[in-house]
Amino acid sequence: MASEQLHITLIQPDIVWEDKDANLQQYERMLAGIAGDKHVVALPEMFSTGFSMAPERLAEPMDGSAVRWMAAMAVKHRCILTGSLMIEDNGSFYNRMLWVQPDGSIGYYDKRHLFGYAHENEHYSRGEKRLIASVNGWRINLMVCYDLRFPVWARNQGDEYDVLLYVANWPEARSLAWRTLLQARAIENQCYVAGVNMVGKDGKGYDHAGESSVFGPLGETLWQAGREACTHTVTLDKETLRKVRTGLPFLADADKFVLL
Numbered sequence: 001m002a003s004e005q006l007h008i009t010l011i012q013p014d015i016v017w018e019d020k021d022a023n024l025q026q027y028e029r030m031l032a033g034i035a036g037d038k039h040v041v042a043l044p045e046m047f048s049t050g051f052s053m054a055p056e057r058l059a060e061p062m063d064g065s066a067v068r069w070m071a072a073m074a075v076k077h078r079c080i081l082t083g084s085l086m087i088e089d090n091g092s093f094y095n096r097m098l099w100v101q102p103d104g105s106i107g108y109y110d111k112r113h114l115f116g117y118a119h120e121n122e123h124y125s126r127g128e129k130r131l132i133a134s135v136n137g138w139r140i141n142l143m144v145c146y147d148l149r150f151p152v153w154a155r156n157q158g159d160e161y162d163v164l165l166y167v168a169n170w171p172e173a174r175s176l177a178w179r180t181l182l183q184a185r186a187i188e189n190q191c192y193v194a195g196v197n198m199v200g201k202d203g204k205g206y207d208h209a210g211e212s213s214v215f216g217p218l219g220e221t222l223w224q225a226g227r228e229a230c231t232h233t234v235t236l237d238k239e240t241l242r243k244v245r246t247g248l249p250f251l252a253d254a255d256k257f258v259l260l
Contacts, residue, residue: 043083
């Protein structure tokens with residue numbers, strides 16, 4: 001059933017480094033505190049461990065404990081739960097963003113752009129295709145962290161999607177890029193953009209400033225978090241999106257291309 005509104009909740013945590021149980025307990029408390037309607041609840045990149053390069057020790061299969069936890073929480077809270085985990089699949093490791101629905105179905109997107117600066121490409125296999133998920137008539141393009149720096153991969157060709165959703169562990173040292181690129185993706189794709197990040201220090205000593213954000217299709221700031229762990233729900237409006245795209249039909253003039 002189509003809906004004119006989409007309620008998207010971002011959970012910005014202080015991730016406990018490589019401690020799955022502690023993190024899942026933290027999220028249960030944060031989920032329990034969400035008031036009001038929620039269609040999609042987004043957790044950060046590698047939300048159960050932090051951005052660790054130890055998948056050989058920490059990755060789980062698609063029926064692993066964190067995946068089962070996501071399914072249970074989606075049912076309990078009657079929402080779609082998304083976020084990325086270290087996943088082992090057919091002998092390879094992936095930074096995999098799961099899209100877990102309360103009916104038990106699971107879709108996924110494997111991170112395309114692996115962060116070579118942190119040697120992610122030496123531990124994980126990259127994804128080869130995008131996933132544009134659907135909920136109540138809204139189309140949501142799922143992306144992970146470093147994908148944000150590559151606009152071609154996110155390009156909205158011919159009204160393909162309504163929302164770009166990035167889950168991340170984005171360090172404070174590059175916060176300006178985080179804010180600027182999220183806003184740029186909204187403007188150039190005439191879509192809503194939501195980015196969820198973490199706060200605190202990770203196991204490698206890198207600080208994270210949070211700044212989880214939601215931008216409108218003109219690049220306007222709808223919400224931005226500070227440096228504290230928090231949850232926040234933003235309501236997106238389809239009529240606003242239609243007015244922007246019909247009043248300023250820039251997407252019709254975009255260059256056409258095919259991703260190989």
